Structure formats: C-alpha cells, structure tokens
Amino acid sequence: MTARGTATASRTAKGTSAGARLTGIDAARGLALLAMMATHVLPTFESDPQLTPTWVGLAFSGRAAALFAVLAGVGLALSTGKQQPLEGSALGAARRGIALRALVIGAVGFSVGGLEVNIAIILVHYALLFLCVLPFVGLGARRLLLLAAAWVLASPVLAYLLRPWLLAADPPLRLGHNPGWEDLTTPARLLGDLFLTGYYPVLQWIAYLLVGLAIGRMALSKSMTPFLLLAAGTVVALGAKWLGIILMEDWGGRHALEAQIGDPSYPLESLLQVNLVGAEQSGSVWWLATSSPHAGSTLDLLHTAGVAAAVIGACLLLARLGEWVELDLLLAFRGAGAMTLSLYTGHLCVMAALHNQPLAPGWTVDGVYWAQVIGVLVIGAAFAALTWRGPLEWVTHAASRVGSHQSARVRQPTRFR
Numbered sequence: 150m151t152a153r154g155t156a157t158a159s160r161t162a163k164g165t166s167a168g169a170r171l172t173g174i175d176a177a178r179g180l181a182l183l184a185m186m187a188t189h190v191l192p193t194f195e196s197d198p199q200l201t202p203t204w205v206g207l208a209f210s211g212r213a214a215a216l217f218a219v220l221a222g223v224g225l226a227l228s229t230g231k232q233q234p235l236e237g238s239a240l241g242a243a244r245r246g247i248a249l250r251a252l253v254i255g256a257v258g259f260s261v262g263g264l265e266v267n268i269a270i271i272l273v274h275y276a277l278l279f280l281c282v283l284p285f286v287g288l289g290a291r292r293l294l295l296l297a298a299a300w301v302l303a304s305p306v307l308a309y310l311l312r313p314w315l316l317a318a319d320p321p322l323r324l325g326h327n328p329g330w331e332d333l334t335t336p337a338r339l340l341g342d343l344f345l346t347g348y349y350p351v352l353q354w355i356a357y358l359l360v361g362l363a364i365g366r367m368a369l370s371k372s373m374t375p376f377l378l379l380a381a382g383t384v385v386a387l388g389a390k391w392l393g394i395i396l397m398e399d400w401g402g403r404h405a406l407e408a409q410i411g412d413p414s415y416p417l418e419s420l421l422q423v424n425l426v427g428a429e430q431s432g433s434v435w436w437l438a439t440s441s442p443h444a445g446s447t448l449d450l451l452h453t454a455g456v457a458a459a460v461i462g463a464c465l466l467l468a469r470l471g472e473w474v475e476l477d478l479l480l481a482f483r484g485a486g487a488m489t490l491s492l493y494t495g496h497l498c499v500m501a502a503l504h505n506q507p508l509a510p511g512w513t514v515d516g517v518y519w520a521q522v523i524g525v526l527v528i529g530a531a532f533a534a535l536t537w538r539g540p541l542e543w544v545t546h547a548a549s550r551v552g553s554h555q556s557a558r559v560r561q562p563t564r565f566r
Contacts, residue, residue: 172483173369173375173461173467174465175482175486175487176482178217179526180482181220181489182217182489182493184212185217186521191205191514194206200419202419202423207422210423210424211441215357215453215457216453217275218275218354218361219358219454219458222362223361225247226361226362226363228243228549232366232368234287234366235287242552244283246549247279247552248279248280251277251280253541253545254272257494258271258273261497264498265505269327269349270328271349272490274343277344281358290366293362294363297360300353300356301447301454304353306437308352309436311345316429322346324338324347357453375461375463378458378459379458382457384455385454386451392440396435397421405433409432480533481529481530483529485530486529487539488541492528494541496521503517
C-alpha cells in the first residue's frame with residue numbers, strides 16, 4: 150500500500166471510530182431519556198398495602214437520571230478536547246460557552262417549572278451542575294477520577310451534616326415544588342433546595358459529572374475502552390448494591406432506621422428499593438450506609454455511576470458493531486439522544502396536558518407511555534436522518550458559540566453532541 154493509501158485508510162479508521170463513539174454516547178442519552186420517561190409515566194410502586202416495587206421502580210429509579218448526569222459530563226469532555234483537555238484561552242472560551250449553554254438550559258427549566266406535573270424536573274439542577282464543574286473541565290482523566298472518588302466519599306457526609314441546618318431554618322430552605330421563575334425572589338431557599346434539600350441535590354450530583362468528564366477524557370475510540378467501561382461499571386454497581394444490602398439487612402441498618410423514624414408513612418423496605426426522597430434522612434448515620442436510589446449516599450453514587458459507565462460501554466460496543474455490519478443499529482436512540490432537551494421538554498408539556506385529566510376511552514397508562522416512546526424514537530430518527538438539531542439544541546448551540554466567540558467558519562465535527 151502506498152503512503153497516500155495508508156494515510157487515507159488511517160483517516161477512515163479514525164473517522165469510523167469517532168463516529169461510533171458519538172453514536173454510542175447519543176444512544177445512551179436516548180436510553181436515559183426513555184428510562185426517565187418511564188419513571189414519570191408508569192407507577193414505581195404497586196397499589197397494595199406493602200407498596201411492592203414495580204419493575205420500573207426497580208430497574209430505572211435513580212439510575213436513569215444518574216445516567217443522564219454522567220452523560221452530561223461525557224459531553225463536556227468531548228467538547229473541550231476529548232483526551233487532551235483544552236488549555237489557556239481556548240479553555241476559557243469553552244468555559245464561557247458552557248456557561249451560556251447552562252443559562253439557556255436553566256431558563257428552560259425555570260419556564261417549565263410552573264407546569265402542573267407530578268414530575269421532579271431536572272433542568273435547573275442540570276444547568277447548575279454545568280456551572281459547578283467549570284473549574285474541572287481542564288483536568289485530565291486521572292485527576293478527574295481521583296477527584297470523583299473523593300467527592301463520592303465526602304459529599305454525602307457533608308450533605309448529612311448540613312441538611313438538618315437548612316431544614317431547621319424558618320422557613321425551611323426547601324421548595325417542595327419544581328423551581329420556577331418566582332423562586333428567584335427567595336435565593337437562599339432556592340439554592341438550599343438545589344444544592345442539598347431537593348430531589349436532585351447538586352452537592353452530591355457533581356460526582357456524576359466528574360465521572361462523566363473522566364469517561365469522556367478516555368480513549369473511547371480504542372477497542373478495549375468500551376469493554377473496560379462495561380466490566381468496571383458492572384463490578385462497581387454490583388459491589389455497591391451488594392454492600393448496601395448487607396449493611397441494611399444483615400448488619401441491622403434497616404431495623405435501626407425503622408426504630409429511629411418510628412412509623413414511616415411508607416414501608417421503609419420498599420423505599421430502600423425504589424426511592425428515599427420521601428424519607429427524612431437525618432438522626433442516624435445508618436442513612437449513609439444505604440445504596441437506595443436517590444439516597445445521595447456514597448453507595449448510591451457508586452452504584453448509579455457504575456450502572457451509567459456500564460450502559461455507556463454497552464452502547465459504544467453496539468455502535469461499533471453497527472459500523473462493522475454497516476447497519477445503524479442505534480439510529481432512533483441516537484437521534485433521540487441528540488435532542489434530549491427538546492424531547493424532554495415536549496414530554497413534560499404532554500404530561501402537563503394529561504395531568505389530572507381522565508384518559509381517553511381505550512387508553513391506559515402503559516399506552517400513554519409507549520405512545521410517547523414511539524413519538525420520541527420517530528422524531529429522533531427523522532432528525533438524525535436529516536442531520537438536524539432539535540429546536541432547543543439549536544438555541545443552546547448558538548449560545549455556546551456566542552459565549553466562546555467561535556467563528557462561524559469553524560467546521561463542527563458532527564451535529565450530534
């Protein structure tokens with residue numbers, strides 16, 4: 150083979166690997182969106198007295214939103230140098246672009262916060278997470294992993310110590326509803342809720358973006374990296390969940406918590422499996438030993454981050470398989486994942502329209518969910534095939550370009566970020 154042919158083949162291989170990487174990441178975002186929608190629409194508990202968890206609660210609660218957050222970190226890494234983080238003025242420009250993108254996402258979040266929905270909307274927290282990790286986007290994979298490990302260990306303890314002080318304030322620094330524009334008039338209450346007392350406590354959730362940044366700094370195009378993510382993520386996820394069960398069931402943690410809280414409104418055994426948001430996690434250090442969804446504990450962060458890493462590795466492998474067989478196995482999922490902000494917002498509007506309204510004759514809750522899934526996948530596939538950005542993605546991209554002062558002549562490697 151000639152030198153020219155060798156160079157051409159090398160460029161083709163690199164392009165293929167990069168395409169598989171971005172396809173896999175977008176597909177993982179699409180899966181995260183569908184899983185989050187499932188927890189919004191379908192019940193997570195049965196209606197029996199024991200509140201038996203449903204398969205949706207057991208499979209997706211806590212894990213879907215965590216995957217969404219980890220992928221946010223991956224996206225930030227891919228847009229700031231991939232394996233080689235940006236430096237100097239280029240890094241500063243990238244940070245300004247990220248900050249403006251976060252402001253747009255936050256504005257969308259505050260706007261939909263007024264919708265009448267029985268859904269904890271993540272967008273304002275998501276935007277704040279972008280701003281909080283700006284100091285770390287210039288770090289390499291090793292430093293990010295060390296920082297993520299320290300954050301996973303320290304932030305739950307700090308939250309456990311600080312949360313009672315915020316809740317003891319008069320009035321308590323907790324919203325009890327989705328953040329809306331009116332909450333900007335009470336900044337202490339808003340920030341207390343966003344960082345510590347709300348549904349997605351940013352203080353602990355920064356760990357997810359740090360993990361995502363570290364994953365994005367890895368050589369995702371190399372053949373072994375997806376296998377490493379899948380294997381390591383699975384081991385961490387299973388190990389954290391196993392240790393949490395041992396601590397709660399064999400070492401007496403659950404009984405200690407039941408004695409501490411007295412007669413809980415919901416069976417603690419069920420809450421530990423699905424969602425701890427409704428429980429007041431104070432008064433006993435055993436709360437720090439749970440691996441329950443939305444506990445914000447070290448084991449919860451480890452388990453959900455491990456699941457996210459494993460899902461990302463699996464999606465990267467499927468994307469690479471699709472290129473080998475010359476078939477886009479993930480078209481619909483990657484299309485949906487490339488426009489999650491638009492589709493997530495549309496899903497919220499649909500759910501607001503259905504809130505407290507009787508279902509049309511012949512419709513069931515399952516039917517409402519699957520109809521939205523089909524709509525999301527069809528729209529995602531259409532936009533992917535036409536290489537279009539979603540409408541809100543177009544706005545965030547424009548904001549990022551303005552913030553980073555990027556020339557319009559600079560060619561973007563792909564429309565799907």
